[in-house]
Structure formats: C-alpha cells, structure tokens
Amino acid sequence: xxxxxxxxxxxxxxxxxxxxxxxxxxxxxxxxxxxxxxxxxxxxxxxxxxxxxxxxxxxxxxxxxxxxxxxxxxxxxxxxxxxxxxxxxxxxxxxxxxxxxxxxxxxxxxxxxxxxxxxxxxxxxxxxxxxxxxxxxxxxxxxxxxxxxxxxxxxxxxxxxxxxxxxxxxxxxxxxxxxxxxxxxxxxxxxxxxxxxxxxxxxxxxxxxxxxxxxxxxxxxxxxxxxxxxxxxxxxxxxxxxxxxxxxxxxxxxxxxxxxxxxxxxxxxxxxxxxxxxxxxxxxxxxxxxxxxxxxxxxxxxxxxxxxxxxxxxxxxxxxxxxxxxxxxxxxxxxxxxxxxxxxxxxxxxxxxxxxxxxxxxxxxxxxxxxxxxxxxxxxxxxxxxxxxxxxxxxxxxxxxxxxxxxxxxxxxxxxxxxxxxxxxxxxxxxxxxxxxxxxxxxxxxxxxxxxxx
Numbered sequence: 001x002x003x004x005x006x007x008x009x010x011x012x013x014x015x016x017x018x019x020x021x022x023x024x025x026x027x028x029x030x031x032x033x034x035x036x037x038x039x040x041x042x043x044x045x046x047x048x049x050x051x052x053x054x055x056x057x058x059x060x061x062x063x064x065x066x067x068x069x070x071x072x073x074x075x076x077x078x079x080x081x082x083x084x085x086x087x088x089x090x091x092x093x094x095x096x097x098x099x100x101x102x103x104x105x106x107x108x109x110x111x112x113x114x115x116x117x118x119x120x121x122x123x124x125x126x127x128x129x130x131x132x133x134x135x136x137x138x139x140x141x142x143x144x145x146x147x148x149x150x151x152x153x154x155x156x157x158x159x160x161x162x163x164x165x166x167x168x169x170x171x172x173x174x175x176x177x178x179x180x181x182x183x184x185x186x187x188x189x190x191x192x193x194x195x196x197x198x199x200x201x202x203x204x205x206x207x208x209x210x211x212x213x214x215x216x217x218x219x220x221x222x223x224x225x226x227x228x229x230x231x232x233x234x235x236x237x238x239x240x241x242x243x244x245x246x247x248x249x250x251x252x253x254x255x256x257x258x259x260x261x262x263x264x265x266x267x268x269x270x271x272x273x274x275x276x277x278x279x280x281x282x283x284x285x286x287x288x289x290x291x292x293x294x295x296x297x298x299x300x301x302x303x304x305x306x307x308x309x310x311x312x313x314x315x316x317x318x319x320x321x322x323x324x325x326x327x328x329x330x331x332x333x334x335x336x337x338x339x340x341x342x343x344x345x346x347x348x349x350x351x352x353x354x355x356x357x358x359x360x361x362x363x364x365x366x367x368x369x370x371x372x373x374x375x376x377x378x379x380x381x382x383x384x385x386x387x388x389x390x391x392x393x394x395x396x397x398x399x400x401x402x403x404x405x406x407x408x409x410x411x412x413x414x415x416x417x418x419x420x421x422x423x424x425x426x427x428x429x430x431x432x433x434x435x436x437x438x439x440x441x442x443x444x445x446x447x448x449x450x451x452x453x454x
Contacts, residue, residue: 324386
C-alpha cells in the first residue's frame with residue numbers, strides 16, 4: 001500500500017529538520033569546547049570544524065533512520081488499519097454483525113509496547129470497539145423497534161421482545177410480567193421456573209411500586225433451584241416497566257456470568273420502547289374486549305361468540321371430540337318488559353347471566369345471542385352431558401327470586417340442546433339450528449324445560 005502524500009511530506013521535512021539540527025550542532029560545537037577547558041587553538045581549525053559538522057549531520061541522519069525504521073512502521077500500520085476499517089465498514093454498513101466483519105487482523109492493532117506508540121494502539125483499538133458497539137446498539141434498537149411493532153398481541157410481542165433482550169445481553173433466562181389491576185401476570189417466560197410464584201414475590205412488587213431497577217447478587221452458597229432452571233444464576237436483574245408514570249409491568253432477567261455496564265445501558269434503552277409497546281398492547285386488548293363483549297351482560301356478543309363457536313367446532317372435528325351447544329330463551333320475557341319496564345328487564349337478564357356464568361367451566365363459552373337469548377358452547381360435552389348442564393341451569397333460574405319494589409319476580413327459561421358427533425351437522429350454524437329447533441319444541445311443549453335433538 002502506498003503511503004499517503006501527507007506522510008511522505010512529513011518524513012521529508014523530518015529528514016531536513018534532523019540534518020539541519022545536526023549541521024547547527026556541528027557548527028556550534030567548537031564554540032562550546034573552550035568552556036570545558038579545551039584549548040581553543042586545537043578546536044578552531046578547519047579539520048575540527050569539518051569533523052564536527054559531519055558528526056552533527058550524521059547524528060541527524062541516524063535519528064531520522066531510527067524514526068524511519070521504528071516509528072514509521074507503526075504509523076504505516078495505523079494508516080493501513082484505518083484504510084481497512086473504511087473498506088470493511090463501508091462494505092458492511094447495513095449489516096447487523098460488525099464483530100465478524102471487523103476481526104482482529106483487519107481492524108485492530110497489536111499493542112506490543114507500553115510506551116506512547118503502544119498507548120496510541122490501545123486508544124485506536126478502544127475507538128474501534130466503541131464504534132462496533134455503537135453499531136451493535138443501533139441495530140439492537142432497530143431490531144427491538146421492528147419486534148415491538150410486529151404485533152399488538154401482548155403475549156406474542158412480549159415473548160419476541162424477551163428473546164431479543166436475552167440474546168443481546170448476558171442474560172440466560174428471563175420473564176416479562178404485565179400489571180393488571182394491581183396484580184402481576186406472566187406475559188412471556190423463557191427459562192424461569194414457577195414464574196407465577198415469582199409474580200407474587202414482595203421484592204419484585206416493591207421494585208415495581210417504587211419504579212426502581214435493582215440487581216440481586218447471589219452468593220454461591222445460596223440455593224435458588226426453586227427459582228431458575230438449567231443454570232445457577234449469579235445475578236438477577238429486576239426492571240420495572242413504566243409509561244407516563246404508570247406501571248406496565250416488570251422485567252426479570254437472570255445471568256450465570258454477571259452483567260456488564262453495556263448490559264445495563266442496553267436494558268435501560270430497551271425498557272423505554274417496551275413500556276410504550278406494552279401500553280399500546282394493553283390498550284389493544286381492552287379495545288378487543290370491548291369489541292367482543294356485550295355491554296349489558298359483559299359476556300361475548302353474537303359476532304365474537306360465533307367466531308369462538310367456529311373455533312371449537314373445527315377443533316372438535318379435527319380431534320373427533322364431543323361438543324354441545326345450548327340455546328336458552330327466557331319465558332315470557334316480553335311480559336316482564338311490558339309490566340315492569342325495560343330497566344327491570346335488563347336487570348333480570350344481567351342476574352340470570354351471572355347465574356349461568358357461575359355454573360359453567362373455565363373452557364365453556366357464554367354468548368348473548370340476541371335479545372333474551374343466550375347460547376352456551378360446551379367443549380368436551382356430549383349430548384347427554386350438555387342436557388344435564390342445561391337442566392341444572394334451568395333449575396337454578398327457576399329457583400331465582402328477583403325483588404322489584406317489594407315485589408317478588410320469578411323467571412323460567414326454555415332450552416334446546418344439540419351436539420356433535422350425534423347431530424348430523426356440517427358446520428357450526430347447523431349445530432345452532434338444531435339447538436334452536438329443540439328450543440322451539442321445548443316452548444311448544446309448555447316452556448320451562450330442556451329438550452335435545454335426537
């Protein structure tokens with residue numbers, strides 16, 4: 001590689017300066033000799049003057065050659081490395097990993113001495129490392145932004161963000177908790193055992209309430225097997241997640257090696273974006289709930305409920321599993337509205353809905369199908385079991401007493417039940433129609449009863 005023009009000019013000037021200084025020293029040397037007791041007649045001769053000048057010029061040339069063969073190679077190496085970095089980083093400007101592109105041979109200088117040259121090499125290497133680290137942080141934040149904007153589903157977004165933070169820091173495991181009405185629930189978990197128990201830990205809740213990041217160093221003689229799996233943590237990092245001074249949740253990270261300052265800085269930058277993303281995801285979830293729920297009874301509305309029924313119907317078909325639906329209609333509900341008013345009719349519907357909801361299992365689905373009609377979806381229940389559940393609900397409704405201005409109001413309900421695989425249905429709509437037909441027969445037979453398809 002050719003030396004830059006500026007470097008050649010500096011070396012040429014250095015040679016002239018060295019020779020000039022040697023010439024000056026040679027010319028001045030005879031005048032100083034008498035000061036040291038040397039006879040002036042022996043030094044003030046042409047031969048001594050010539051010898052002194054030659055010695056001074058020779059010393060200047062020797063100093064230049066020393067600089068040329070010792071300092072210049074280091075300067076050349078520094079220039080070569082700078083040029084290499086320019087080529088490597090320009091070529092990989094938009095690549096994620098600069099560590100592999102800028103290896104020891106291509107970008108760094110061996111600091112072989114402790115003098116100024118070695119110190120300059122160390123400073124150069126530190127500069128390159130800082131440049132690579134800044135690039136890594138930039139790409140990490142870009143990747144985080146893409147991850148957080150890829151989904152509004154809290155669990156999906158949280159797991160992707162947690163994977164990224166574990167990959168980008170010294171963490172070996174982590175858990176992301178979301179705050180819901182003062183309680184922490186698990187949004188994502190990678191490598192943490194008993195995460196639900198950790199969500200109730202007083203210290204974790206204390207850090208979240210104060211909004212203070214804290215780190216726990218675990219001595220080797222402390223047993224933590226109940227907390228983490230597959231590795232022994234050296235440090236546990238607890239980071240509250242806040243947005244506009246409101247708690248969004250807590251991030252818990254654990255490492256087997258220990259955290260560095262770069263890890264803390266990166267986590268702090270990640271948390272800022274994560275707080276906004278979690279706030280958006282929680283808002284999205286609330287809007288989804290509002291869109292899915294009937295505003296009066298707080299159960300699924302017809303549109304969303306039918307989508308849930310379709311999911312359960314397809315699952316039952318794939319797994320050859322039983323599935324029952326129950327259509328519920330309140331008897332003489334129009335008379336209640338006409339006699340007591342629509343407000344009382346709404347109250348009756350709300351109280352009956354609460355009774356039905358408390359009777360169902362967690363996996364069951366309750367839908368306000370329309371007006372005073374409710375639709376139950378009972379996964380795993382065959383026709384007999386569905387009819388049994390419906391009759392138990394019918395009796396609970398029959399036993400209800402609703403007080404209205406010192407008046408006791410009694411309500412009954414008729415129900416129709418259908419199920420797969422006994423019912424010959426090709427889709428969920430035919431299953432509903434079969435239950436509705438059975439409901440019509442129950443009403444025709446005198447109401448306050450449960451009938452099922454045959």
